[in-house]
Amino acid sequence: ALYNRLVPLSSGKRQFSPIQISRLKKLGIEKTDPTALTDEEVTRFARLDMNPDSVTWHRVLDTNDRFLRKVTIGQSPTEKGFIREAQFDITVASEIMAVLALTSSLADMRQRLANMVVATSHSGQPITTEDL
Secondary structure: OHHHHHOOEEOOEEOOOHHHHHHHHHOOOOOOOHHHOOHHHHHHHHOOOEOHHHOOOOEEEOOOOHHHOOEEEOOOHHHOOOOEEEOEEEHHHOHHHHHHHHOOOHHHHHHHHHOOEEEEEOOOOEEEOOOO
């Protein structure tokens, strides 16, 4: 079901976007026809297998509040038991702000943002913003 939403039918055909083809290459899958993927390749493509304890991106605010340095999220009944610790950073200290300050062009900014590691998979592989 997730794969069908990621690669929807358009005029009766499925077609990968350029960023999806880039993800396939990163996974070592050289196919560009969505119907040619095996079930295992579809699973590897669609599921990031992200380890929630390894998320490196923190929420950011434009205020420095010491009480928000460590917070517990996911305590609502609708979160189905996915409770974890998180924290807030001040906006100007975020990695994205550093990229905005150092970038030399739009293409450079896109590449720097795409290369940011946001977590790791359960197998230890880095997950970047481009993967998201």
